[in-house]
Amino acid sequence: MSTSTTSTSTPEAVRRNARPYLHGPxxxxxxxxxxxxxxxxxxxxxxxxxxxxxxxxxxxxxxxxxxxxxxxxxxxxxxxxxxxxxxxxxxxxxxxxxxxxxxxxxxxxxxxxxxxxxxxxxxxxxxxxxxxxxxxxxxxxxxxxxxxxxxxxxxxxxxxxxxxxxxxxxxxxxxxxxxxxxxxxxxxxxxxxxxxxxxxxxxxxxxxxxxxxxxxxxxxxxxxxxxxxxxxxxxxxxxxxxxxxxxxxxxxxxRFDEVAALRTSLWKAYAHALDGASGVALVDVGADAVPFNCVVRVPGRDRVHRIMRDRGIGVGVHYPPNHLQPAFARWTRSLPITERAAGEILSLPFHPAMTPDDARWTAAALLEALADASR
CATH class of the missing domain: 3.40.640.10 (Type I PLP-dependent aspartate aminotransferase-like (Major domain))
Structure with missing residues (x-):
């Protein structure tokens, strides 16, 4: 995890946002x-x-x-x-x-x-x-x-x-x-x-x-x-x-089982690459899931998000909490756990066109961004 990614061009699968994964027919x-x-x-x-x-x-x-x-x-x-x-x-x-x-x-x-x-x-x-x-x-x-x-x-x-x-x-x-x-x-x-x-x-x-x-x-x-x-x-x-x-x-x-295996393999690659990483908490989906995304909790999320987007890495946030949305203001109540998580969650690039190597590259880029954001 010590290898710098800043001098390495961002892999295309990491750079682009997710899109439908089609098989051809x-x-x-x-x-x-x-x-x-x-x-x-x-x-x-x-x-x-x-x-x-x-x-x-x-x-x-x-x-x-x-x-x-x-x-x-x-x-x-x-x-x-x-x-x-x-x-x-x-x-x-x-x-x-x-x-x-x-x-x-x-x-x-x-x-x-x-x-x-x-x-x-x-x-x-x-x-x-x-x-x-x-x-x-x-x-x-x-x-x-x-x-x-x-x-x-x-x-x-x-x-x-x-x-x-x-x-x-x-x-x-x-x-x-x-x-x-x-x-x-x-x-x-x-x-x-x-x-x-x-x-x-x-x-x-x-x-x-x-x-x-x-x-x-x-x-x-x-x-x-x-x-x-x-x-x-x-x-x-x-x-x-x-x-x-x-x-x-x-x-x-x-061909769903093929996609399920790709998603599971990608999630495991992220989990292994981020295991023990300081300042990063992986949101676990459990052993019985076909993962939809890979979400981490990080301090200074907004700055980390901006750094990674500026470097061409397709991170996102899923989602801003609804009890704070204007459309649902009449039903707002205090939700301290949700409100804290809302400022920390970050979705990493995650789609079946990515490889485990892409996940490892992104994990390294995340740790660099965290270090840069703390300076």
Missing amino acids: EMAAMAAAMEAGQYGHGPQADLFEQELADYLGVPDVVAVSCATVGIHLALQVCGVGPGTEVIVPSQTFAATIQPIVALGAAPRFIDHSPDTLCVEPKAVREAITPATRAVLPVLYGGRPIDLTGIVPELRRRNIHIVEDAAQAFGSRRTEGPATTVYSFGPIKQLTALVGGAIVPRTGEEAESLRQMRSLGITSSQADRIRTTTYSVRGPGLRGVLPDVNAAVGRIQLA
Whole structure:
């Protein structure tokens, strides 16, 4: 770790920001889907849902246009609405919070563990009020969260668990009665360019979610074009996953284990290179995760960030805390652990096009930046 990086040009994979990791056949799959002429939910989406269910070992999966819509629908089917509250960490992307607000509910922000940046059962239990209808844990970085210890209490109070697993496709699925929402956005472990999926708890919930993602219409698009009418039975959004995106997702899923291995190897290279490094705390994702990113906590984060960006290294911050955002000011409360972490977290370059050598180079560059920032 003593080798200087300042005289060495920044590797291209470290310099650029993450982008979709494509295997090659995605373009042809998209073209075939376009030529088939089905631009909404069609046969590719049906196949993608079945293949996802098979891969995850679950009875059913409901594909949606994006994870934000998925969270919205999953909360709505659990009864979240005006007068209710959803317990949620502040340390997450704003896409986790906006569906709560859109449904007329109140986000009840809680602190996370300083080590994992994920919520723990004790904090959830302490935040429960008579208005609580759901808990929305965020699987930050891909780390599974175990809330099984408080499940009996949640059941007794009719409080549902909806997992924001946008960063956690491929990670070990949490045991227990949770509705899980995945993201297939551009830089996720599995991409459909844009898209998402919900793992429902029951067949009845799956049926409701399918209706809700189609504007509350009970019949499929294929059935509607063959008849003169249709029935709208309840609330809904335009939230289907187009066949073009599903076609990309199917190619990605077929080679997902390859990507999972690349991400795991890269994360381990970072962990080994930073082991014992002074002033750097690696946010652990655990042994059961397919890592989404590599986040460290460092003193003087803003200066370190600026130094590394000036040197062409694609670092970032994920994310500014939501309880301090103007849009959510009415629900602000003191969260000292979150607020401290917010000034220290730094995301290092992390995507499957990088190699372990790239990770080691970046780790050395981080230590140089820390030394320079302290002068």
